[in-house]
Amino acid sequence: MQYGLFFFVSLVFFGFTGVNTYFDISKEDVELKIPKGFPKPVYTFKNNKLSPEVFVLGRRLFYDPVLSKDSTTSCASCHQRIAAFAHIDHALSHGINGLIGKRNVPALQNLIWNDAFMWDGGVNHLEVQPLSPITNPIEMNESIAHVIVKLKADPAYVAEFKKAFGDTTISSERILKSLAQFTGLMISSNSRYDKYINGEDTFSLAEKRGLELFREKCGTCHKEPLFTDNSYRNNGLKPDTSLKDKGRGAITGSESENYAFKVPSLRNVEMTYPYMHDGRFRNLSQVLDHYGSAEKYGANVSKEMYEIGPLSDQGKKDIIAFLRTLSDKTFIYDRRFVDPSVK
Amino acid sequence: MASFWLAMSFTMQAKEDGKLNIMFDHYVGKQPLQFDSVNYKNGASQAFTVTKFKYYIGDIHLQRKNGADVVFTDYYLINEEEQESKKLMLEPLPAGEYAGIEFIIGVDSLHNCSGAQSGALDPVNGMFWTWNTGYIFLKLEGKSPASKSPGNFFEYHIGGYKQPANCIRKIRLAFNKVLSGESINELHIKVDVAEILKAKTIIDFSQLSSVADFHNATMIADNYMDMFSILSTKQ
Numbered sequence: 001m002q003y004g005l006f007f008f009v010s011l012v013f014f015g016f017t018g019v020n021t022y023f024d025i026s027k028e029d030v031e032l033k034i035p036k037g038f039p040k041p042v043y044t045f046k047n048n049k050l051s052p053e054v055f056v057l058g059r060r061l062f063y064d065p066v067l068s069k070d071s072t073t074s075c076a077s078c079h080q081r082i083a084a085f086a087h088i089d090h091a092l093s094h095g096i097n098g099l100i101g102k103r104n105v106p107a108l109q110n111l112i113w114n115d116a117f118m119w120d121g122g123v124n125h126l127e128v129q130p131l132s133p134i135t136n137p138i139e140m141n142e143s144i145a146h147v148i149v150k151l152k153a154d155p156a157y158v159a160e161f162k163k164a165f166g167d168t169t170i171s172s173e174r175i176l177k178s179l180a181q182f183t184g185l186m187i188s189s190n191s192r193y194d195k196y197i198n199g200e201d202t203f204s205l206a207e208k209r210g211l212e213l214f215r216e217k218c219g220t221c222h223k224e225p226l227f228t229d230n231s232y233r234n235n236g237l238k239p240d241t242s243l244k245d246k247g248r249g250a251i252t253g254s255e256s257e258n259y260a261f262k263v264p265s266l267r268n269v270e271m272t273y274p275y276m277h278d279g280r281f282r283n284l285s286q287v288l289d290h291y292g293s294a295e296k297y298g299a300n301v302s303k304e305m306y307e308i309g310p311l312s313d314q315g316k317k318d319i320i321a322f323l324r325t326l327s328d329k330t331f332i333y334d335r336r337f338v339d340p341s342v343k
Numbered sequence: 344m345a346s347f348w349l350a351m352s353f354t355m356q357a358k359e360d361g362k363l364n365i366m367f368d369h370y371v372g373k374q375p376l377q378f379d380s381v382n383y384k385n386g387a388s389q390a391f392t393v394t395k396f397k398y399y400i401g402d403i404h405l406q407r408k409n410g411a412d413v414v415f416t417d418y419y420l421i422n423e424e425e426q427e428s429k430k431l432m433l434e435p436l437p438a439g440e441y442a443g444i445e446f447i448i449g450v451d452s453l454h455n456c457s458g459a460q461s462g463a464l465d466p467v468n469g470m471f472w473t474w475n476t477g478y479i480f481l482k483l484e485g486k487s488p489a490s491k492s493p494g495n496f497f498e499y500h501i502g503g504y505k506q507p508a509n510c511i512r513k514i515r516l517a518f519n520k521v522l523s524g525e526s527i528n529e530l531h532i533k534v535d536v537a538e539i540l541k542a543k544t545i546i547d548f549s550q551l552s553s554v555a556d557f558h559n560a561t562m563i564a565d566n567y568m569d570m571f572s573i574l575s576t577k578q
Contacts, residue, residue, distance in 0.1 A: 047458070124476040127458030131466055132473040145467045172467050176459035251475050253507060253557045 023340040025052040025059075030181070035189030036198060037225050041112035043126045043184055048177045050185075053164040055336075058182030060160065061175060063339045066150055067130075068096055068140035075133065075179075078105045081337055084268035084328075085109065085186065091279025095139040102243055104279035106264060107272045109188040109331065115230050119261045119277040122251045127180045131172075144172045151175070186337060188267045189225075190330040193322075197225075203325065210322025213315055217291070217308045221263045227326070232260040236296030236305050240278055247277065259298050270327045284323060288316040360435030363405065363528045365444075367421050367429045368574055369396065372537045376423060386541030389548050391487035391497070396536060397422040398481040398567075399463070399470065401454075403433065404445040408521065413437060418450060420463040420470060421534075441522040444530070448567060449480035449511035455504040477502050480510055481567055483539055492552040499539070499553070501560050501567070508557035512568035518576050531574035542569035 030050045034041065048054075061067065065074040073096050079085040085108035087093065093101035103119055117123040123132055133139040134147065151157040151170050162168045164178060193211075195201035203211065214222075223229040232248040239245075239259055249258030261277045275281040281290065292311030311319075369376035371383040371393070382390045401418035415433050422428045454464060455477050470479045479502040490497045503510045522528045540546045543565050554560050 118474075122475040123473070124456050125458040128466070128471075128473070128476055131471065135473050148467070171461060172465055173459040173461045180458070 022335055023338070025056050025336060027052055029336055030055045030185065032185070033187075035187065035194070035225075038110075038189065039113065039226075042115050043112040043180070045112075045181070045184065048127070048180055050181055051164070053160075054178045055181045055185065057160050057164045058178035058180070059337070059340065060157075061179055062182050063341060066154075067134055067142060067147055069142040069146075070096065072096060073140050075130070076339060078133075078139075079108050081339070082332060083107070083271045084188065084332060086268075086272035088271070088273065091274050093139065095136070096141045099138040101136075101138050102245060103277050104274065107268055108183055108186050109267055110226055110265060111186060112184045113226050113230075116262070119264075120247045120251050121232060121262050126184055127176045129183075130176060130179050144175070147175065148172065182337075186331070188328040188331040191267065191328040192325040194225075194328075196325065204321070206318050206321040207325055210318035210320070211325075213311075213319050214322050217311075218319075220304050221302070222266050227266040228263045230263070232257060232262055233302040234258075234260045234298045234300050234305075235291075236298065236301045237276060237280070237290070238295075238297045240280070243278055245278065256300050258300070260300065266323060267326045268328055268331070270324050271332070284320045285316065288319060292316065360437055361524045361526045361528060362432060362434035362436050363441075363522065363530060365431040365433065365530045365532060367400075367431075367532050367534050369423050369429070370533055370535045370537075372535065376536055378423065383537070385487070385537070385548065386545035387489075387547045389487050389489035391485050391489075391548065393423075393483070393485040393536060395423070395482055395484035397424070397470070398448055399450050399478060400431075400446055400448060402447045402451060403431075405433070405436070405441050406443045406445060407439040407524075408442050410439055412445070413439075413441075418454065418463045420468055436524045436528070438524040441518065441524065441528075443515065443517040445513065445515045447511050447513050448571075449502070449564075450478040450504065451511060452504045454478075472502065477504055480564075481539075483536065487548040489548040490552040491549055497548050497552045499563055501554060501563050503557065503560055508560055510560055510564035512564055514568060514571050516571060516573050519573055520576050522576060522578060526578050529575075529577040531576075533572045533574040535570045535572070538570040539563060539567045542566040 030052050032045060032050060062075045065071045065077070067074060078087050078093050078095070080087055082088070087105035091104060093103060093105045095101055106119065111117070111126055114126070117126065117129045118132070123129045131144060134142050134144060148170050157170070158168050161170050161174060165174055192201050196203050221229055221231070221233055237259070246258045248260040249255060269284070273283055275284070275287050281287045288311060291308055294310070296305055374381065374383070376393060376396065378394055379392055382392060385391055398421055399418055400421055401416075403415040404412040406412050413436065419431055420428060450464065454460070464478065470482070471477075472479060479500050481499070481501045483499045485497055486495050487497055488495055501510050516532070518530070522530070544562050546563070546566070551559060554563060
């Protein structure tokens with residue numbers, strides 16, 4: 001069903017433009033443009049010079065199940081473009097052989113502003129991130145050495161590496177750098193919220209009230225313009241006793257960080273349901289019920305959580321109306337990120 | 344200009360730079376390390392065999408008696424299974440008298456945070472943690488009847504570049520005779536696996552068959568920093 005929708009959307013788009021240069025990537029397509037008001041990125045492409053050929057190689061790898069052991073699972077199997085590269089409707093990720101992972105698939109957007117990756121921040125650099133899903137036994141269950149063997153055996157890939165890097169060497173460094181060009185350019189900054197901030201659009205009264213409330217109750221953690229302050233917090237969820245996921249605490253070994261998770265960006269949040277690291281909430285009203293409730297679990301719950309207080313029904317509705325303004329159709333339908341093999 | 348270069352190359356030739364070959368010779372106590380077949384004893388008198396032994400060396404400083412250290416910034420993955428990896432060739436070695444060597448076992452913080460890398464630091468070498476980014480500095484694996492894990496294995500994978508799990512250790516060794524920068528030198532460093540299991544804390548295979556927490560990791564790191572000693576220096 002989800003794949004059907006995905007295919008349909010791509011088809012419509014392809015049909016509208018009707019030109020076969022749709023998937024061509026120009027020099028301009030890979031220029032890094034820092035959106036107005038955004039801070040300086042953490043990942044600058046300084047040691048990974050952006051080029052159309054490397055980006056195209058990264059796109060091909062992202063959509064190619066060859067990265068998984070039995071060639072069934074690609075990055076895009078879990079990261080769906082129409083969901084801002086999160087996965088619609090799966091609480092926990094689904095990997096190779098139908099295995100269920102332990103966490104919810106996050107959106108991929110504005111990654112170059114992240115100082116660490118994953119819900120627990122365990123991965124410290126955009127370039128090495130793909131090693132985690134590729135080698136995880138319940139995700140792609142493959143070794144990078146064997147990925148290299150498979151790519152070397154495919155003349156089309158050999159040609160593409162030559163185009164991208166000048167010679168036919170296929171190495172982990174080149175695979176990882178091309179993926180980083182593709183995912184690193186996934187920038188979402190063209191929502192109605194952005195247009196409103198830049199004076200190019202207006203908000204309804206509910207959206208305005210929602211923004212105001214959001215800034216007061218949520219804005220410290222979900223800090224504008226990225227809607228995260230890149231910190232790890234316990235927002236008071238009841239620990240799931242079957243998953244036993246300690247989050248940040250398992251990375252740092254510090255008990256005071258148990259059950260703290262990365263504050264996720266809320267851009268495109270309308271599309272990235274279900275919510276939280278374990279996908280426990282199906283929709284935004286359940287999320288708002290959580291934030292408005294007095295029940296908070298854990299000794300290390302962030303103090304901002306207690307400052308939220310009860311939320312009225314109207315307040316919740318207004319905040320949700322505001323959150324919907326963070327949807328960025330330009331990003332979702334950006335032809336640069338469309339799977340070129342779906343024609 | 345041309346004559347200047349000529350003069351330069353002339354003096355360079357006259358006083359040719361030397362080089363230093365370092366061999367890492369693996370032992371368990373007094374016996375040379377041999378995989379699988381040989382039974383050794385740990386500090387708790389438990390028998391064991393070794394099936395894997397590899398580690399990172401880097402940030403090598405050669406200390407001159409007069410003058411600044413000569414620094415080699417590369418990283419090397421020393422692997423018992425690959426004979427070639429146990430020999431490091433450092434050149435050029437500028438003129439001077441060398442009294443000792445300093446290096447780290449592990450990978451420094453900068454190289455742990457630099458993204459995709461090649462050579463010794465290529466993740467294909469299997470010395471990289473993907474869920475909590477960082478290089479594995481040392482792998483020692485083997486079997487012991489004392490180990491309670493399935494198959495009687497023990498498996499120590501040690502790494503971590505941040506506090507409280509910083510397992511980078513600095514090693515300083517003085518040469519037993521001064522080496523000269525103008526010749527080909529050969530240095531044999533003894534690497535004693537037995538020390539990993541006993542130097543400061545005796546490791547009991549029945550208590551510890553694998554390492555998953557910071558406390559045990561740093562404990563073994565404190566042991567492995569004592570596994571190096573100079574065996575011989577030759578000119």
